[in-house]
Amino acid sequence: MSGHSTYEPKSGLETWLDSRLPILRFANDTIVTFPTPKNLNYWWTFGAILALMLGIQIVTGIVLAMHYIPHVDMAFNSVQRIKRDVNYGWLIQGMHANGASMFFLAVYVHMFRNLYYGSYKAPREVLWLLGCVIYLLMIGTAFFGYVLPWGQMSFHGAVVITNLIGALPVVGHAITTWLWGGFAVDDPTLNRFFSLHYLLPFMIAGVVGLHIWALHVPGNNNPVGIDVRSPQDSVPFHPYYTVKDGFAISVFLILYGVFVFWLPDALGDAANYIKANPLVTPQHIVPEWYLLPFYAILRALPNKLMGVIAMFGAIATIFVLPWLDTSKVRSMRYRPTIRLYFFIFVLDCIVLGFCGAHSPDDLVIPGVVGPQFLDANLNSFVWLSRIAALYYFAYFWVITPLMGLTETPLPVPETISSPVLSHPAAMPAGAAASPEKRG
Amino acid sequence: MLRKSLALAALGLALGLSWAAGPAFAASTQEEPKDVHWSFEGPFGKFDKEQVQRGYKVYREVCSACHSMDLMYYRNLGQKGGPFFDPKYQNPNENPVVKSLAHDIQVKDIDQDTGDVISRPATPADKFLAPFPNEPAARASNGGALPPDLSVITRAREGGPAYIYSLLTGFKGPPSDMSLPAGKYYDPYFPGDLTSSMKPGMAGHKPPVGGAIGMPPPLADGKVTFDDGKPSTVNEEAYDVVAFLEWAAEPKAEERKQFGLGAMIYLLIFSGLLYASYKKLWKNIEH
Amino acid sequence: MADTVAGASPDHQVSVSPTLEGDPNRRDFIHIATGVAAAGIVGGLAWPFIDQMNPAGDTLALASIEFDLGKVVEGQQVVVKWRGKPLFVRHRTPAEIQKAIAADHEDLRDPATDESRHKPGKAEWLILVGTCTHLGCVPTFGGGDYGGWFCPCHGSVYDTSGRIRRGPAPKNLEVPDYSFLSDSKVKVG
Numbered sequence: 001m002s003g004h005s006t007y008e009p010k011s012g013l014e015t016w017l018d019s020r021l022p023i024l025r026f027a028n029d030t031i032v033t034f035p036t037p038k039n040l041n042y043w044w045t046f047g048a049i050l051a052l053m054l055g056i057q058i059v060t061g062i063v064l065a066m067h068y069i070p071h072v073d074m075a076f077n078s079v080q081r082i083k084r085d086v087n088y089g090w091l092i093q094g095m096h097a098n099g100a101s102m103f104f105l106a107v108y109v110h111m112f113r114n115l116y117y118g119s120y121k122a123p124r125e126v127l128w129l130l131g132c133v134i135y136l137l138m139i140g141t142a143f144f145g146y147v148l149p150w151g152q153m154s155f156h157g158a159v160v161i162t163n164l165i166g167a168l169p170v171v172g173h174a175i176t177t178w179l180w181g182g183f184a185v186d187d188p189t190l191n192r193f194f195s196l197h198y199l200l201p202f203m204i205a206g207v208v209g210l211h212i213w214a215l216h217v218p219g220n221n222n223p224v225g226i227d228v229r230s231p232q233d234s235v236p237f238h239p240y241y242t243v244k245d246g247f248a249i250s251v252f253l254i255l256y257g258v259f260v261f262w263l264p265d266a267l268g269d270a271a272n273y274i275k276a277n278p279l280v281t282p283q284h285i286v287p288e289w290y291l292l293p294f295y296a297i298l299r300a301l302p303n304k305l306m307g308v309i310a311m312f313g314a315i316a317t318i319f320v321l322p323w324l325d326t327s328k329v330r331s332m333r334y335r336p337t338i339r340l341y342f343f344i345f346v347l348d349c350i351v352l353g354f355c356g357a358h359s360p361d362d363l364v365i366p367g368v369v370g371p372q373f374l375d376a377n378l379n380s381f382v383w384l385s386r387i388a389a390l391y392y393f394a395y396f397w398v399i400t401p402l403m404g405l406t407e408t409p410l411p412v413p414e415t416i417s418s419p420v421l422s423h424p425a426a427m428p429a430g431a432a433a434s435p436e437k438r439g
Numbered sequence: 440m441l442r443k444s445l446a447l448a449a450l451g452l453a454l455g456l457s458w459a460a461g462p463a464f465a466a467s468t469q470e471e472p473k474d475v476h477w478s479f480e481g482p483f484g485k486f487d488k489e490q491v492q493r494g495y496k497v498y499r500e501v502c503s504a505c506h507s508m509d510l511m512y513y514r515n516l517g518q519k520g521g522p523f524f525d526p527k528y529q530n531p532n533e534n535p536v537v538k539s540l541a542h543d544i545q546v547k548d549i550d551q552d553t554g555d556v557i558s559r560p561a562t563p564a565d566k567f568l569a570p571f572p573n574e575p576a577a578r579a580s581n582g583g584a585l586p587p588d589l590s591v592i593t594r595a596r597e598g599g600p601a602y603i604y605s606l607l608t609g610f611k612g613p614p615s616d617m618s619l620p621a622g623k624y625y626d627p628y629f630p631g632d633l634t635s636s637m638k639p640g641m642a643g644h645k646p647p648v649g650g651a652i653g654m655p656p657p658l659a660d661g662k663v664t665f666d667d668g669k670p671s672t673v674n675e676e677a678y679d680v681v682a683f684l685e686w687a688a689e690p691k692a693e694e695r696k697q698f699g700l701g702a703m704i705y706l707l708i709f710s711g712l713l714y715a716s717y718k719k720l721w722k723n724i725e726h
Numbered sequence: 727m728a729d730t731v732a733g734a735s736p737d738h739q740v741s742v743s744p745t746l747e748g749d750p751n752r753r754d755f756i757h758i759a760t761g762v763a764a765a766g767i768v769g770g771l772a773w774p775f776i777d778q779m780n781p782a783g784d785t786l787a788l789a790s791i792e793f794d795l796g797k798v799v800e801g802q803q804v805v806v807k808w809r810g811k812p813l814f815v816r817h818r819t820p821a822e823i824q825k826a827i828a829a830d831h832e833d834l835r836d837p838a839t840d841e842s843r844h845k846p847g848k849a850e851w852l853i854l855v856g857t858c859t860h861l862g863c864v865p866t867f868g869g870g871d872y873g874g875w876f877c878p879c880h881g882s883v884y885d886t887s888g889r890i891r892r893g894p895a896p897k898n899l900e901v902p903d904y905s906f907l908s909d910s911k912v913k914v915g
Contacts, residue, residue, distance in 0.1 A: 261699020
């Protein structure tokens with residue numbers, strides 16, 4: 001899409017088509033000859049994995065919509081009918097339900113990889129922003145989708161999340177009522193959520209198109225974080241990365257298959273096997289695992305509005321990341337100090353996830369009754385999520401800008417080829433010490 | 440997932456209560472489910488057909504007096520993977536065993552000529568007969584408690600089959616310092632908070648683990664006569680009926696595992712091929 | 727700068743034509759086997775996604791019905807729903823049967839004897855799928871010149887054996903699979 005095209009029509013028909021709709025040229029330049037840095041490691045395969053997962057979710061979703069009934073009295077049974085009576089319905093429903101988790105797993109790896117190698121930095125800010133939009137749309141899609149089976153967790157999850165909007169001053173109540181189409185989550189809500197759940201994936205697909213377009217202008221970042229300077233630095237996308245991505249996809253599918261075939265309910269909640277009952281709330285309202293960190297941030301604050309602001313702030317923060325990072329070096333391979341903070345940040349997100357899964361009053365270390373501090377026990381998950389949430393924000397707003405200014409990076413190689421082609425002894429210390437495997 | 444204090448706290452937040460003003464939540468307790476195992480467990484597990492047949496009999500003669508199975512049809516009993524599947528009758532509607540099991544049950548229907556409500560013998564295409572016509576009727580007959588639908592019960596409870604088994608076999612006389620209201624029974628495996636059930640003057644005692652359930656102990660030795668002569672103990676009845684319930688929760692489970700095994704072997708080989716292809720392709724590229 | 731470093735390496739031609747490296751036979755075999763395996767996955771997964779649109783278990787369960795013939799008065803028909811379509815159960819009079827047999831040797835568009843359209847010895851019972859073989863409309867009972875059925879959509883006329891006699895329909899009304907369970911009870915499907 002950028003630079004000069006290397007496509008040469010091979011037949012009269014191709015020449016004819018090329019001068020009218022250069023779609024073959026486009027495909028060729030995008031996925032065949034596209035010059036790709038030759039040092040991409042396995043962390044870079046998650047882009048292709050994500051593209052596949054989006055495709056799987058859309059295809060299985062369209063099939064499920066042929067059998068699903070968006071009505072409060074029939075939705076739960078219609079999902080069960082898919083699993084019991086529809087030919088291979090168990091497979092398609094299992095792929096779709098577990099596919100959402102796999103999709104998020106892949107997107108998180110993709111995002112952490114991005115943070116580590118500084119891929120969001122100039123000239124890829126728009127690429128990063130589009131990725132953030134995709135992530136936001138994914139959260140919306142996942143939320144709407146989780147409501148559709150109309151189990152207890154579906155219903156009460158929808159109640160809790162829509163009630164968040166009620167935190168907005170003045171307009172909150174009106175918006176919630178508008179969103180529900182009634183006085184509570186009910187049949188109109190289910191119907192519109194179904195419609196939106198069908199719509200959003202196609203919006204995601206559209207933004208993914210832009211995302212790939214924005215990728216192909218500057219080209220891929222890479223583990224050393226420096227630009228491609230010569231033809232020796234890159235290989236054509238096909239067959240080198242199609243096959244490498246294919247291998248990674250296949251391994252990923254094995255993990256996916258473990259869940260679909262052998263642990264279909266492991267990532268779900270038992271309460272969602274109970275038909276929605278507006279009169280009884282399940283004992284533990286928790287979102288799916290992939291949204292737990294944000295749920296923990298929501299509950300970390302003692303005030304509803306503040307909690308909602310913090311949760312949305314946590315998502316909004318990632319949008320501005322390219323302008324918070326002051327470092328001139330992209331890859332953390334050459335930034336030993338912030339690298340430590342980065343690994344703490346990854347851990348921090350996992351801790352937040354744990355906090356989200358637990359009741360705020362639960363003790364972190366069982367049996368140890370810590371001292372009371374302000375409004376809660378210091379050994380409770382409330383305090384743990386507060387500390388973790390604080391680190392989450394500090395990482396982006398304090399550590400990232402500050403480190404870029406104060407940290408002395410290790411010497412960065414001059415070209416992509418140099419660290420890999422020279423003798424190991426001559427390699428820059430940072431490259432030799434880099435902890436991750438280079439594929 | 441821990442089942443201690445309620446995530447109602449989250450709801451409280453959503454309703455605009457602050458943490459500080461939030462009520463103190465009493466802890467719900469229960470015993471860990473017993474360590475029991477069935478043939479259907481694991482990626483290669485299969486149902487023991489005779490066991491599921493016995494389990495159906497337990498459901499039919501005991502559980503179905505109060506519990507519906509709204510997602511089950513008699514034809515399911517004779518479908519592939521079902522307890523009464525007969526390879527001679529690929530279409531379960533033709534299966535004579537299923538037909539006669541269904542025929543034993545009278546279901547309501549509308550007479551097409553008169554419009555009157557009539558009773559007729561069920562066919563394989565009919566749903567399992569529900570004991571009560573609606574929820575209020577079910578509650579009225581059970582002291583206000585609603586016997587849950589059992590179609591997917593082993594999936595709908597934390598702990599799964601082992602929990603259901605433990606609950607069915609775990610009934611105990613209530614401890615002496617506790618007094619239960621009429622129509623409630625003590626089961627240490629049932630989640631609950633018995634703080635308020637302590638006898639007057641015993642309020643300081645630590646309440647026993649478990650909860651008060653509205654279901655009287657349903658099983659008893661010899662309550663069901665198994666057709667294959669298996670001794671009918673409480674444990675055996677519970678063990679078999681849980682196998683039946685687990686099968687009913689996902690009748691296609693065996694198909695899923697079987698398909699999965701093939702798919703996974705294929706994927707492993709495919710990954711190996713791709714890896715070889717990848718290594719071959721990149722052999723001469725330093726990276 | 728890149729040239730000096732890359733030029734010092736033994737493989738600076740890699741990005742030019744690296745696929746030509748190595749033993750071509752083995753390379754071809756691995757790549758072809760991989761491609762075939764990938765096609766196998768796509769093909770194997772295609773079937774579940776096609777088959778899901780075939781009738782599901784609950785639909786198949788309702789595919790056969792039992793019907794009590796005692797309800798049908800001579801000279802009349804009863805219409806029941808079977809597999810989502812009307813099923814004509816007609817109790818024919820001796821005159822109607824005679825008329826149908828008499829027409830056996832006329833020039834029929836879709837030749838069939840009356841005997842082939844009912845169960846042996848049960849000439850009075852005619853059981854037909856009640857959709858016009860033209861485009862699926864439901865013919866009306868007793869209409870048309872042949873005393874059988876008349877399709878209001880495009881004017882197809884059927885006789886008392888359900889055979890097409892006039893109009894655009896190409897075939898006789900279809901006889902479903904059915905059997906007599908007793909003298910007064912049939913099972914269709």
